[in-house]
Amino acid sequence: MSADADQRTIRCLVAKVGLDGHDRGAHVIARAFRDAGFEVIYSGLHRSPDEVVQAAVQEDVDVLGISILSGAHNTLVPKILAGLDEYDALDDTLVVVGGIIPEDDRPKLKEAGVGGIFGPGASMEEAVEFVRENAPQRD
Amino acid sequence: MGDLIDDLLAGKHRALARAITKIENRSPGYRDLVGELYQHTGDAEVIGITGSPGAGKSTLVDKLAKTYRDEGLTVGVIAIDPSSPFTGGSVLGDRIRMASVSGDMDVFFRSMSARGSLGGLSTATADAVKALDAFGKDKVIVETVGAGQNEIDIVKTADTVAVLVPPGSGDDVQMLKAGILEIGDVFVVNKADLPGADRTVMELREMIDTRNDYTQTADHHGADAASEAAASEAMARETDDEGWTPQVVETVAEDGTGVDDLIELLADHATYLAESGKGEERARQRYAEEIRTLLREDVNQLVAGELAARGGIESYVQRVLDRETDPYAVADELVAPIEECVEADRDG
Structure with a gap:
């Protein structure tokens, strides 16, 4: 961990959106991020896209991780991305989606601005590494 | 940089968020930023909320924010959570409790981690409060776990300090040990529907009475101490409170019971500060302390x-x-x- 000491602190929002009440994955990733030295803000369950956008903008996070297992990603994720754009926050926020996202849906989400998608079987190290490498560089 | 300030003053949430990040990270130029913001501050009423973990601070803050919003006021909240001394990482969960004002952009809620390495958390908090003030928030609430000098320093940046005490939080000695009596203008016995609440209220009242006795004896020295530049703030606070007896109020933050009483008390205290001139006196002490900290x-x-x-x-x-x-x-x-x-x- 000592190598991280000189790096700036990466701020992440881990968000659960929509009616999906399964938050084990979100908790596990929140802990993994914390242990990696990130500052993690957890949204709590059942947030609306607007609430997620509000939190991401106010907390000025570098990374927004959306956990979604309900299958409603094609509706909810674009809403969040549009909301971020409205506040000029889309360009320098890394959006990552975790959960059950079918292969066929992935290209469209990525095109819309999602930086990375982590499905079942993805390792914590992988996610942490991805965030470290892709977190937006700000002044 | 100039853009950031213009955008912030123009009411852009993104700019406010970015300004607070700069303040928190002490990014290059943050001092000029805060300096520029200063002339636009002074209108917000700053309320500090402290208390032990699980006392219900975040839930109460949520209800306070909601009530202020219903009155048409805008609110800024800074919630401070501890960070891990091992990895520097943290999970900031106070936002979860902000259920009644979630989705309302006129409540600007910001989580801050008590990053051990950076130090000067009270300075960063005070500066973040300035940013919210300059942005035009009517009320700014600073919420922090009340466990130690660091937190006391943070909460001292507020005009009015409310200390949350859950029922049955141990005998009198525990409360004295925590040193919370000296900093509270208002004491809130939250979760007042739990057994033992009456007793906690009674104990608090008793201790406030004894505290006033101390204050009166201490007052004889107070005049000299006040003239000394280095007079400790704690001492100053004690003499401050001549004329204001800390009040105890019972609330159940979960369902909003007693929140109106608390709001009224906070308003009373604000009026007291304004009319007695104590508000200005406190501001003077605060700025003196701020200057000293920066110099150090x-x-x-x-x-x-x-x-x-x-x-x-x-x-x-x-x-x-x-x-x-x-x-x-x-x-x-x-x-x-x-x-x-x-x-x-x-x-x-």
Whole structure:
């Protein structure tokens, strides 16, 4: 961990959106991020896209991780991305989606601005590494 | 930089968020930023909320924010959570409780981690409050776990301090030990529907009465102490409270019971501060403390730079170990050039 000491602190929002009440994955990733030295803000369950956008903008996070297992990603994720754009926050926020996202849906989400998608079987190290490498560089 | 300030003053949430990040990270230029913001501050009422973990702070803050919003006021919240001393990481969960105002952009809620390494958390908090103030928030609430000097320093940046005490939080000694009596203007026995609440209220009232006795005896020295520049804030606070007896109020934050009473008390205290002139007195003490803290930090940095320029502390340590020199001589040697500069500058 000592190598991280000189790096700036990466701020992440881990968000659960929509009616999906399964938050084990979100908790596990929140802990993994914390242990990696990130500052993690957890949204709590059942947030609306607007609430997620509000939190991401106010907390000025570098990374927004959306956990979604309900299958409603094609509706909810674009809403969040549009909301971020409205506040000029889309360009320098890394959006990552975790959960059950079918292969066929992935290209469209990525095109819309999602930086990375982590499905079942993805390792914590992988996610942490991805965030470290892709977190937006700000002044 | 100028853009950021213009955007912030124009009410752009993104700019406010970014400004607070700069303040938190102490990014280059943050001092100028805060300096620019200063002239736009002074209108917000700052409320500090502290109490032990699980006392219900976040839930109460949520209800306070909701009530203020219903009155048409805008609210800023800064919630401070501890960070891990091992990894520096943290999980900031206060946002979860902000259910009634979630989705309302006129409540600007910001989580801050007590990043151990950066230090100066109270300075960062005070500066973040300034940003919210300049943005035009009517009420700014600072929420922090009440466990130690750091937190007390943070909460002292507020105009009015509310201390949350859950029922049955132990005997009187525990409360005195925590040192919470000295900082509270208002005491809130939250979760007042739990058994033991009455007793906690009674104990608090009793202790406030005894505290007032102390204050009156201490007051004889108070006049001298106040004139001393270095008079401790705690002392000053005690003499401050002549004329304001801390009030105890019962709430159940979960369902909003008693929140109106609390709001009324907070307003009473604000009125008291304004009418008695104590508000200005506190502001003076606050600014004096802020200036002192900054000076300490800046001089520290100056010395650290000098130390680094001379090859770091290790060589000095070795020389002390070898009994070639002593710590005092080292300190003198390092400070001497700075002292000379200051003197030369003053005489010039």
